[in-house]
Amino acid sequence: AIRMTQSPSSFSASTGDRVTITCRASQGISSYLAWYQQKPGKAPKLLIYAASTLQSGVPSRFSGSGSGTDFTLTISCLQSEDFATYYCQQYYSYSYTFGQGTKLEIK
């Protein structure tokens, strides 16, 4: 199965900061990568698919890039509602693996 590794696992930042989360696949997955945001007690929410396409309704401060094995999620100007856990996921193969998550906390 394809393994997805996110870094960092947790991160402290302040409102207004620019933050970047990375995701690495154990083998090439082209652009078959999604990013999700999850808040405590809630279902995950799709932010980005196809590595860089913003899901409808998601603020433009979120962006994604990468292809092959290395990907990034960038939040250009953190808002209070962005403090959450973020997951990458590959859908290149029928194992649909998620990364272990990156918890973004308020500094």
Place this chain on the structure above:
Amino acid sequence: QVQLVESGGGVVQPGGSLRLSCAASGFTFSSYGMHWVRQAPGKGLEWVAFIRYDGSNKYYADSVKGRFTISRDNSKNTLYLQMNSLRAEDTAVYYCAKVGRPTVGDDAFDIWGQGTMVTVSS
């Protein structure tokens, strides 16, 4: 609006069985592949199973293969997960999720249900 609502969770003893349901509304259910994803308490997301829009193909995580069965009834707009031989490590919130584009399997999960809790304990 597009909605997925899970039900059927609860407390079950090790070795027991449980069937989860996911009722879909607001979209043409029969055109979309569907997934089950779980999340153990305090842990990350784990994909469990996928079924194609027409039920023709099914795929499972190694951790549940041979014990869980995904199915769907397109006439009832409902997805199911039959869980047998349950273990303590199956304890989790179980989410159903919809594939973003019709008739494909290789796409992100654009709509999720609210989840249903399954606890395996004696």
